[in-house]
Amino acid sequence: MTEAARRDRKRADTDHQIRTVARALLVDNGAQSVTLRGIAREIGITAPALYRYYDSFEDLIQHVCADICADLADELAAGLAVIPEEDTPGRVFAVCRGFRAWAIRHPREFSLVFATPAGPAATGATDPFGRIFLTVAGRVLATRTLVVPGDLDVPERLIADLTLFRATLLDNLAETGVAVPEHVFSLGTAYTMLRFWVRLYGQVALEVFGRFPFPVVDAEPLFESMVAELALEVGLTPPG
Amino acid sequence: MTEAARRDRKRADTDHQIRTVARALLVDNGAQSVTLRGIAREIGITAPALYRYYDSFEDLIQHVCADICADLADELAAGLAVIPEEDTPGRVFAVCRGFRAWAIRHPREFSLVFATPAGPAATGATDPFGRIFLTVAGRVLATRTLVVPGDLDVPERLIADLTLFRATLLDNLAETGVAVPEHVFSLGTAYTMLRFWVRLYGQVALEVFGRFPFPVVDAEPLFESMVAELALEVGLTPPG
DNA sequence: TACGCGAGTGAACACTGTTTACCAAGTAGT
DNA sequence: ACTACTTGGTAAACAGTGTTCACTCGCGTA
Numbered sequence: 001m002t003e004a005a006r007r008d009r010k011r012a013d014t015d016h017q018i019r020t021v022a023r024a025l026l027v028d029n030g031a032q033s034v035t036l037r038g039i040a041r042e043i044g045i046t047a048p049a050l051y052r053y054y055d056s057f058e059d060l061i062q063h064v065c066a067d068i069c070a071d072l073a074d075e076l077a078a079g080l081a082v083i084p085e086e087d088t089p090g091r092v093f094a095v096c097r098g099f100r101a102w103a104i105r106h107p108r109e110f111s112l113v114f115a116t117p118a119g120p121a122a123t124g125a126t127d128p129f130g131r132i133f134l135t136v137a138g139r140v141l142a143t144r145t146l147v148v149p150g151d152l153d154v155p156e157r158l159i160a161d162l163t164l165f166r167a168t169l170l171d172n173l174a175e176t177g178v179a180v181p182e183h184v185f186s187l188g189t190a191y192t193m194l195r196f197w198v199r200l201y202g203q204v205a206l207e208v209f210g211r212f213p214f215p216v217v218d219a220e221p222l223f224e225s226m227v228a229e230l231a232l233e234v235g236l237t238p239p240g
Numbered sequence: 241m242t243e244a245a246r247r248d249r250k251r252a253d254t255d256h257q258i259r260t261v262a263r264a265l266l267v268d269n270g271a272q273s274v275t276l277r278g279i280a281r282e283i284g285i286t287a288p289a290l291y292r293y294y295d296s297f298e299d300l301i302q303h304v305c306a307d308i309c310a311d312l313a314d315e316l317a318a319g320l321a322v323i324p325e326e327d328t329p330g331r332v333f334a335v336c337r338g339f340r341a342w343a344i345r346h347p348r349e350f351s352l353v354f355a356t357p358a359g360p361a362a363t364g365a366t367d368p369f370g371r372i373f374l375t376v377a378g379r380v381l382a383t384r385t386l387v388v389p390g391d392l393d394v395p396e397r398l399i400a401d402l403t404l405f406r407a408t409l410l411d412n413l414a415e416t417g418v419a420v421p422e423h424v425f426s427l428g429t430a431y432t433m434l435r436f437w438v439r440l441y442g443q444v445a446l447e448v449f450g451r452f453p454f455p456v457v458d459a460e461p462l463f464e465s466m467v468a469e470l471a472l473e474v475g476l477t478p479p480g
Numbered sequence: 481t482a483c484g485c486g487a488g489t490g491a492a493c494a495c496t497g498t499t500t501a502c503c504a505a506g507t508a509g510t
Numbered sequence: 511a512c513t514a515c516t517t518g519g520t521a522a523a524c525a526g527t528g529t530t531c532a533c534t535c536g537c538g539t540a
Contacts, residue, residue: 011487022415034526048529049488057528107357115355117347117449133453155468157461168454197453198466202442208358213437214408221397226438228395251518288498289519293490297497 015053017043022064026108034061061112068109072102076136089236091140096200096227103204110208114201133170137193142173142180148188148234159187166190192234199230255293257283262304266348275300301352306351312342316376329476331380336440336467343444350448354441373437374412381429382413382420388428388474399427406430432474439470 014211025034036047036057054060078099083090103110154162166185173180201227206212207219216222261282265274280287294300319338323330343350346393378474406425413420443466446452447459456462 014487035526037526045487046489048490048531051529052487085532111355111357113452115351115357115449117351117355155461155465157458158465161456161458161462164457165454194452194462194467195469197443198446199439200442201446201451202440203439205445206438206441209355210353211441212434214405216401217404218397218401221395222401222434225395225398226435229435254518275495277495285518286520287496288500288521291498292518 011053014043018050018060019054019064019067021027022060023067023109026064026107026112031108031112036060065113065116068106072099072109073136075102080136080139088140089231092231092236093227095136095140096196096230098209099200100204103208107208110204114205115209133197134169134174137196138169138173138180139178141189141193142178144185148186151187154187154191158191162187162190162194165194168192169193175218196230197224198235251293252390254283255308258290258300259295259304259307262300263307266304266352267346271348271352276300295379305353305356308346312339313376315342320379323369328380329471332471332476333467335376335380336436336470339440340444340463343448347448351443353444355449374409375416377433377436378413378420379418381433382418382424388426388432391427394427394431398431402427402430402434405434409433413421436470436474439466 018039021032021039024036025042036050039060040047040050054063071210076095076098079094080091083094085091166187166189169190170180170182172186203223207216207223212219258279259363262274264280265282276287276290279300280290290300294303316335316338319334320331323334325331406427406429409430410420410422410425443463447456447463452459
């Protein structure tokens, strides 16, 4: 029994090593240098051995994506831990700034995770980053100090999707141990989170991909002004 | 002399054919199926011959990107041509909706062009899509019926970049024959355009990539509400 | 002790982008 | 008209890719 456990641990060990090496290759030498043979060579085995751990190359990098998302989640959570729970504006800003800072510090990981068209299957709750954003932002908004549009103000045609979104959110929060009374999480709250995400993603992706319609020399004030405007709209007083 | 012209035309012909076939492969069989040998096979030549037309594979798809952007620009321009010049709200909505419609109709082209991290060199005015957005949106905003923040209201740290942006814009407009008095194109206008672009790109990219934090069943009302909100903020009365 | 399972290997297959040497055709120069 | 040169194209090769198949070798269990 202990023997089987040891064997399993060793397998999990090299499995972890595989993904670690893959990520190292990605950050050091770019996405097109992460290859089966390259990974295998780096850990001292041969390429076909990797098929004992993953069904295909695609399968491997999908798991690498999951790892990356987990790290991003950890970093956001760590940044959030420093800020008192009552300071909702501070927490919101921490998440936004943390996301941008991570994206800038890890542009290749960001590209891999966020610029790869995900099949319709990945849009569910299993989506790695979905959990991050849902959990982190959900915790913040659970303190319900936001000024959000009332349920009657959200566009009628959005109700169906927003209801689904809220359900996903509450499920995810409950799963991580945060119980949120359903009545404090209005459809307006869900709508606000969605708008947050659209602008945050747009701003960060444009900056990382260099797709602003002109050569921006310093994107930070642009980002700061956007998040300040965003916070203002939802009734958060930005910290000085 | 006519002989040389014929030769040049033939060369331009096959050159055009190359990019056309490359795009067809992209659209029909996905990005990973556009390959030098595949393209060559489709037009009845062999792979190394393509090097008479492009320096490398990367060079080729870069030109394909340019073609794609040109088509997008044409489509936006065509949609804009139907709407009278005085109807600024209609024109703004046409651009936004046209961009989304094109992205949904051509998801693979969209991914190729907008989800590929562009080196710092491509962020200049030579960037293919930069010209589109700049030109199209610039023409619209040249009618100056927008309610934009005054120059004194734009965040101080943004002035440098916004000034550069405005200069790029005016240059580009002048280049396409639209002369805009500099005083009607305030920094606030440039700022507004940037905010427009961030949200539009974020929304469309999230939809095409399937990266919303929950499985959206009908993204259109989400898009419509976003663009309506956006228009409202800049003082445009949305059409019924 | 023999069995079986599982990690790992080596060779092969069908690809990929890219380079080199070569070739045929047509233009240009004298 | 007869060279000389450019131009578009080819065949072969090279290094590398994901993937498969047959085959080991070692370890845990019956």
